[in-house]
Amino acid sequence: MVSRRLVIFGGVAAAGGLAVGYALMPYSTLDRAKGMIAKEGATPLSAWVRIGTDNSVTVIVPHSEMGQGVHTSMPMMLAEELDADWSLVRMEQAPADMAFANRALAREYLRGDMSIPSWMSGVAEFGARKVAESMNLQITGGSTAVRFTGVRGMRMAGAAARWMLIKAAAAKWGVPESEIVAKQSKLSHASGKSATYGEMAAAAAAYDPPVDVPLKAKKDYTIVGQPIARFDIPGKVDGSAKYGIDVRLPNMSYAVIAASPVFGGTLKSVDEKPATAMKGVKKVVKLPAAVAVVADNTWRAKEALAALQPQWDEGQNANVTQATIFAGKEAALAKGGLTEDHASGNVDEALKGAKSVIEATYKVPFLAHAAMEVMNCTAHFEGDKLTIWGGFQDGLGAKARAAKAAGIPIDNVTLNHTAMGGGFGRRGGTLDYLDKAVAIARQVEGPVQVVFTREEDMTQDFYRHASLAKMRAAMDDKGKVTAWLHTFTEKHDPPEAIRVNYDFANQAARYASDTNPIPWGPWRSVDHTQQGFFIETFMDELAAAAGKDPFEFRRAHLEGAPRHKAVLELAAEMANWSVAPEAGRARGIAIRDAFGTIVAQVAEVSIGADGRARVHKVWSAVDPGEVINPATFTAQIQGGAIYGLTAALYGEISIDKGRVVQQNFPDYEMVRMAEAPVHEVRFIESGARTGGAGEPGTAPIAAAVGNAIFALTKKRIRELPFMKTTLTASTATGAANG
Amino acid sequence: MITINVNGTPHQVEAEDGMPLLWVIRDVLNMTGTKYGCGVGSCGACTVLIDGAATRSCSFPAALAAGKNITTIEGLKTGDTLHKVQQAWIEAQAPQCGFCQSGQIMAAVALLKEKPQPTDAEIDAAMTNICRCGAYSQIRAAIHAAAKV
């Protein structure tokens, strides 16, 4: 049901025609939004459509495109309800304006349907967690776009606009509304009367849309569910798409920056001369914890920066190493007094009374995002006005952050969105690169583009945290889990990442926070990346201990979770689980429920001559409730799995002397074409609430691969990445399922 | 001053010793379709064609490119007509974030010139560019599709 607090409204668009928006907003904001409807170039609503007198349909999307297809899937949802002719539909990204705050997300929060992840609080500067009135969000992350803006906003706006058009046509033609057919951007009546949406748009603008608009039944969909070509792709094959690093402005300088390599360190001093003596160098900028060189091109800035020998005050963290960090985690878990995340039954009693207890300890390292486009931001001060160019997962949050960094009112900041060369969480709330650009721009005439080298990007990230888990469980003699105790360090988001969907009578998850100085940031699928590995590897260990097939063992524990069970069964069916793979290969299975989407994956691996696992095939069964665009969804699941596979096989950021050891791709290896598995994806559209696409594919892959490695080698690897363990295929077992 | 020919146009540019071709293309000529990803020859985002050969321009001194024919992503079209590889990329909906794709496309163009009907193994060997979004399946499909044109 649609809440009465929702506001749908329409009016005359700037160039004539109809404009309809939909938002959950206080009336004060509504007035401001209404006032801006007629302004050229400013159409500020959280979900919005403009129907031009030329019959064009422009959908304004408040989220950023980072390759997940949101700039196409949101217009699809709107166009479906509008019954628009898809060939007339265009997309525009909303400006970073308060009126575009992601109220749909706020509403989910108010309903208690989701929690606002803690990492968002960094961007919600206005009143911290008091989201309702104040949330300054245009978040693209946590798979929120389609789930919230799309479902709650786009569909309603499309349906409302269609309703207004029908109203106008009925009045004009003197026929009942129910007799009007709206289809393919055209209105018609049995009498032969017809008009395009564009022709009726101006008249429709006179009507106030209803509070509740009926939405279409899924069976009537013609756009949603189709593999529609993305709007952003043509610009990405001819070099014309402009990313943040591609911004070129008259009189622009380029700055390359080096922050204190030790986390928490500060700049003591730097002799500027070696840099300023170099060709093209304009300036050396000193910041409290960084030094930057400004030059007339990136190369010269980079070379001049390399010529400097900054002296750092390394602060308190200069002795931090990987070993001290893990020792801290061990100590935090050993100390007791853990925080209880959730519990049911009495796990401690059940473990005490058990004949035997199975235990395992798992370990994962820090991970960098390594988005293909390094962090960068272009900033320009003109008096007390600031203009920003860059790629941000949350434009409004970025704008607020820039205003804060500059110490100026938010209305003095203009933010220009660019394409994003990957985000994966890095371009959300962790906006150090924006702060740095603002600070440098303060000291530079004209616009300046601040660029992290790849080395800076890798060593000054906000990392997926290293984590340690100790798991304990007991089973009855039928192989039913009677107790499940999951203890671990480092809890972030989302809450469901710690949950299992298996019916364990007695279970609990408890965690400790250890204090280490390595900055944390959300990394594609967030806590699922490590929890998926812990939970689904341990589940496999239990299956092995019980002498059961890992698929059957999981299935036997999913009686109370029919959606999960169906997904697991589909994955097994796709992989032909019951038939052993070719000799020298084995399969592993894992399942996760991440961001509202359930994914079960089967991975088929062999061991190469180099002693490393090679993943040949992956099968993913996915239940996201509903699929808006199967082509982009499939690509997201596949890409998400590659992201997780890179981490599982190779990913490790290690710490020595308080700083990151790995510098660039040669020492932070990536899965490339030759290692990319053939990956088949199939969907179950269960009709449950729409789930995310970008993150779920990442969650189960490490466990699926590790479980396959176990099936093949009988070696259980409990520490990521897998490449740290040299493997040999146990040829004696040959092909196996695991 | 050196003269480099980019997409058929000669440009007089100032490039000190050791300045990689990538930065001349991006920051001097302001042709930003060619990307910086690592600067050390590892990721392939900066791939251009030099006399037809796929070359990682971040690790290729501009001075050595003098007098050679350089093709960047912007130069693949003929008039308004996309190169068959670009067309195949659209049909396969290969790009996700798109940042690696200029380099991927240039590498694929070079591959198809050398091996008009590449096998999967040949694609694996030639296409060593990183795609952090993991669009490898679509890229592979696009190369096979372009090979058929």
Ligand code: FES
């Ligand atoms: S930027 Fe040249 S190979 Fe990475």
Ligand code: FES
């Ligand atoms: S499409 Fe994003 S890196 Fe390849």
